[in-house]
Each structure stands twice: as structure tokens, then as C-alpha cells.
Amino acid sequence: MSVEIKTASIEPVRLTFDHLEARIGKGKAATRYQEAVHDLQVTQNFHYRPTWDPEFDLFDKRRSAIVLGDFDQLLDPRQYYYAPYTIQRARQQEAQDGNFGIVEKRNLFSALSPEWLTNIETLIIPLRHFEWGANTNNCYIAATGYGAPFTSTALMQAMDRLGVAQYLTRLALVLQHQDPQCLDRAKALWLDDPLWQPLRQLVEDAMVTKDWFELHVLQNFLLDGAIYPFAYTQFDQAITTHGGIAYALTTEFMRDWYTESVRWTDSTIRVAANESQENKATIQTWIARWEPRVRAAVTPLAVAAFASQATGVLDSIFTDLAARRVKLGLMV
Amino acid sequence: MADRKLGLKEKYQLMTRGLDWETTYQPMDKVFPFDKYEGIKIKDWSKWEDPFRLTMDAYWKYQSEKERKLYAILDSFSQNNGQLNISDARYMTAIKLWAQGITPLEYYAHRGFCHVGRHFRGAGARVACQMQALDELRHAQTQMHAFSHYNKYFSGLHQAIHMRDRAWYLSIPKSFFEDALTSGPFEFVTSISFAFEYVLTNLLFMPFVSGAAYNGDMATTTFGFSAQSDESRHMTLGLEVVKFVLEQHEDNVPIMQRYIDKWFWRGYRLLALVGTMMDYMLPKKVMSWAEAWGIYWEENGFALFNDLSRYGIRLPKYHEIATKEKLHITHQAWNVFYTACPATGFHAWLPQPYEMDWLSEKYGETFDRFYRPRYELFGEMEKAGKRFYTNRLPFVCQTCQVPDFFTEVDNPMKQAVRHHEWRGMKFNFCSDGCKDIFVNEPEKFCQSYIPPQQIYQGNAGGARTLQEYAAWLHCPMGSDAGDYYSSDDYKNWLKWHGGRDTSPTTAAA
């Protein structure tokens, strides 16, 4: 059909959906991100109370102590909806795959001393269970949270953590020439070694934390804010000076991912805190409750990795975290 | 040292399975509080075979490739005014129904799978459910994007989200999915993964996507086919989950049978909307509802249940009623939509002559005897300038929320109504199937939000008349509601086609 001739006379009747017009104003076109996240979650006229949680509606603001006039304000600065999310991760996984290829082909881990190889095995590989916990917690946020912009990103965050757990698995297998027993050894450490018990206990406590925004603060801000700088910055710097370029290559994804996900974590906490003094106070209470335990949980790992320099490393990690907190308007 | 080579399956299992652990600082029953109260007994979660066996990096890779292709086509669709290529603007009614009624279900599915992806105890089960949760988010979002272009040119889409929570006929899909999501995790996967996606999917997905292809709707066809590879994973999950649960413990069999009975019937009632779309909303016909039911249920469905009989599972209760009703329900539903379209977000019309012939051919005596005369009468009223509209909203079934248009299977002249009294309150149902569901769970189904009742109680923005109700839905006559031939959609369509009515004159594509 000769569409070209007619196009001139074909004017759109409207530019976007009513629910987006109400947000961005009349006569404006919405972005694909806005179309993909706003108002997707039902907010009213629910039919039945959940049989698994009859005190609440299926989606219910009261499941968190955070109060927001509009939960759709909890946007993702990266503007991830499914397409840009998967496309971005596919790029990263391709790079990461290439890194694993180089490390295996050139046998780059052979440059490391047995001591540092052991450090990876005992201080890094068990983190795959930490990641599984982070997957569990973010999946909880995705299921229980309020508003599609926040919960949809939380699910991506959950899947990312499964991805990181699998990269750690791959790292272990490369390190141990595909011998799966290295995973059992790491799991045994996670389950029984005193070094890991404060962290495991904290992760298990997080798994039964009911307030989904508190869990967001605990998992994505505090726990990640300590573990990622420890494992992928401080540990990485130390091992690199000992010939550990292979470690840098095989954990590249984690560093890039963390830098990126911090933007979402910080921006959502900032929006919630800026809404009201009450929200700010609530978040500060949560931080005051959990931060000492997070520090206590990372301390044995730092001591094992950095010995006499551990305190310095921990101070730098928690100073950075405090600086982030202050930037979000959250005082000590 | 020579590296040991790992098989694909072994590799996948290592990547996922060992990740979880038995918690000890918190009791497992507190970490997973929801997977026991239904009475389903799981002895060994590791027997759950994750059918996808996709690591995250593989998932990202495959899915991103699909997304790149899909959005390239959507972009060119909007740049080239692809909306002009649909068979006829009447076709848009199918798309409006999809945007208002089905896209929200994709989002519900997404949230439901997040919930079970968190709360199942087995790691394999959880990963499979989480991936499906992400897929369903994809479907909700790609559908918004595909429909976004149509929204710029046609009515009935701009207010879809507003209507989703308010419109009487959208309470049918809404209550269906809210029922599933508020159920226990095993019932949820049985309802959505098994009953909906495995057993009934061909009756939902196929008609819409083929309908789109037959009617020149490139946007919908493209996302439909793109979603199909996700759906085939979901179907596999549906069958795996049922077999897994049945194999775990014999006590699970009667519970699962009750779920299957319930969700077969609820799914079947929901599909009345889809059947109506097939028979009436598509200018170019794919196949009739009765034919689809014959192939996808009477043939394929029976074969499936034959397979399941070794687990002690029988055909769903009342399946024979559904089969008998296949000759009637779509005509009865369209009759309601034709007369009540002032209170909907789409347009309705009388079947054109070529469609009347097609309906006669497909439904024979049933159509000619019971439904053709009604349409002919309506046609005469239209000619006399008295297009018939109803002035009341229908009563709806307490369980499925479908209006009271169903008739007794052996007497199409007699309306089917069932009653049940519970705690001094009287409830009405469309069928024994729906009444049974209520009787099994009265505490749940007494809560149903029934839009017509809400209107009478003043909870629809205070609307008292049908017109006020339509305004509250953002559906004024002419622009969003009412007869097609007096609609803006029709006027614009003629304008864009140089005054020519493009309606097909034959049902074949």
C-alpha cells in the first residue's frame, strides 16, 4: 500500500497513555522507560487477601515503614526496562566470557603463590552463598515491594546476583581445574568455619527481615557496601600486586556491576529519605541497627586477608560508606 | 594438570544447585514460611528438574538478541505507519481487550513468580520461577511498547491502565490472577504454569497471535512470536511442576486434583473472552472457538490427561459441560458486549453479512436457530435508528465474574443460575463449576470485588447511570465506547483511507 503519499495527513490523535500524561503533562511523549514501569502494579479494588499473609492486601504499602506519596518515584537512574537491561548484561557477559577465556588459555592463575590461591579459595569463593542470599533478598523485595519501578529493578538485581554467584562458581572451577570438590570445600567453610559465621548469621537474619525497604538498605546498601569493596577492590588491589591479574580479569563483571548498581541503590534511598523526616529517621535507625553487625561480619575476612593492615582497610571501607550515607542526607 | 571436562548438565547443576544451604541461625520454616500450609508434601526438592538449565549469562545473551530484533521491528512499524496495514479498524477491539485485560496479567504473572521464586524451598525451583518472573516482566513491557504506537491513533488504549482496576468485564481476568497470586505457592504454579500456560495456552496465545498475523498487525505478531520461545519454557515448567509434586507424595494427588478442577474451570471461563474475540472481533477469522476447543482441548487436552492418569489424576471436573457449551458461549458474550458497549472501553457492532455466513458455517443450527434471529432483530432496530443499548449492568458470577449470560447446557433458552448460602449471605453463580469453587473456599470468594455491586453502592465515583459509570472509566460514547460505526475510530479510519471502508468481505485471510 502506498503509505508514503498518505503519511502527511495521518496525525496522531494523542501522544501517550492517560496514566503517563498525568505524570509528565499533556502534549508530551513518554519514554520507553516510563511506559515500561509506571503504574503497572495494581493499587486498588483487590479481590482477595493473600492466604499467605491475610493481614495485608496483595500489594500493600503498609508492608514497609517507609511512607511515600507516590512509590513510582523510586525510579532507576539507569532507566532499565527489560530490553536495555538484557542488552547491557549481554555486553558485559561477553567481555567477562572473554576474560575467562584468556585466563584459562594462558593459565594465568599459575602466576599466583599458593598462599594467595588459598586466599581466593577461603575468602572469596564462599561468597557465592552470600550472593545466593542477595538473590533471595532481592527476590523478596521484588515480590513484596510496592510499585513496579522499584520492584522490577529489584528482580533484575536478584538475577544479577545469581549471575555473580555463577561467575564465582566459574572462578572456582577454573582455579581448581574443574574439580567440583572445591565448591563443596567453600560451602563447608560457609557453613562451619568460624570466619564466615558472623556473615552467614547476618545473611540468615536478613532473609527473615520483613520490611522490604529495610532489607534493601541492609542488603544493597550496607552488606554490598562492605563486601564488594572488600572482595573486589581491596582484595583485588592486594592480589594484583602479587601477580593476581587473573583475579582482576575473572571478577571484572563484579566491579562494573557494583559501580552501576550503587546508582540505583543510592538514588532510591535518597528519594525515600528526602520525602519526610520520618522516613529519614527510619532509615537512620535501620543503619544504626545493622551497620555494626555488617562491620563485625566483614572483620574476620579482612583480618584473614590483610592481617595487620586489616583495621586500615576496614576503616577505609566504612569511611566510604559513611560518605555515601552523608551524601544521601543521612546523618550518623 | 589436565582439566576434568564437565558435562553440560553437571555444569549447570554446579552453577546453581549447591548455592543454597540449610539455614541454622534462622529455622528453615521461618525462612520459607509458605510452602507447607497447603498440605503438599515434598520429600526431596532436589528431584525438581529445572527444565531450562540456563545460566544467567546464557539467559542474558539469548534474550538480548530477541529484544534487539523485536525493537528494530517495532521502530520500523511506527516509522512506517504500520497501523494502517491492519485489516480493518474493528480489529482494534481485539487489541484493546488485550491491552486492558491481558497485559495486566503479564504483570501479575511477573509478581506471582517473584513470590514463588522467593518462597519455594528448592533452589532449582526458585531459579526457574525467577527466570519466568523476568520473562513475564518482559511480556508486560514489550506489550506496552507495541501498543504505544496504536494508542496514538486509536481509542480504548489510552485509559487501559485506568480501566484495569475498575471496569466490570476486566474484573474477570483481574480476579482470576489475584486468585492465583493470593493462593499458596503450589496452587499458584498449578494455576498459572500448568492450567493456564500448559493446558489452555493454545487457546489464549494462538488465537491472539495468529489473529494478529491474519489481520495485518505486524507489531503484535512480532512480539507474540518473540514471546513464544519464552512460553515454551514456561509450558515445560508447568508440566514439570505438576509431575514433580505428584511424584513426591501420594497425599498430594487429591490436593492437585482439586487445584486442576478449579483452575480448569476458572481458565475456561476466562477464555470465553478470547473465544468471543476469535468469533467476533477479528475481521479476518483464524478458526472458530468451537474448532479451537475441539483441537486444543478435546484432542490435545484429553491426550495430556490420559498421560497423567498414571499419577491418579483424572480429567478436570465439568470438562464435558465446557465442551457442550462450545457452541453457545461466544454468541452469548458478544450479545452482552453489543448491548452493553456504552460501558466498555471498546466498540461493538453487528456481524457483517460475510461474518453471519461464516458463523452459520461454523456453528450450524445452533447459530441459525438461537443467535442469528437476535442479530437480525438488532439489525432492523439499527435501520430504524434505534440501535439497542442496555441500560443496566449485568449481574456477574461471584466466582468467575462473567456476566449472567450462560444458559443451561441442555436448554439454551434457560439462563443458568446457581445459588449458595453462606453465613446468612446469598451468593449467585453462573455454573456448578463456579459454585463448587466457592463452596471449597467461601472465606476467599465471599471477598470478591464485584463491580456492578460497587456501582450500586456508590463506589464508582458516585456514578448512578451507565453514562456516569462510563465517564468514570474514561470511556465517553463515541470516542471510546458505544457502537463502532458511530465511533471516532471508524471516522479516522475512513479519513486515513481516503473515505474508503476497508472492511473485508470474506473471512479468509
Ligand SMILES: [Fe+2]
Ligand atoms: Fe507471559
Ligand SMILES: [Fe+2]
Ligand atoms: Fe508465560
Ligand SMILES: [Zn+2]
Ligand atoms: Zn462463574
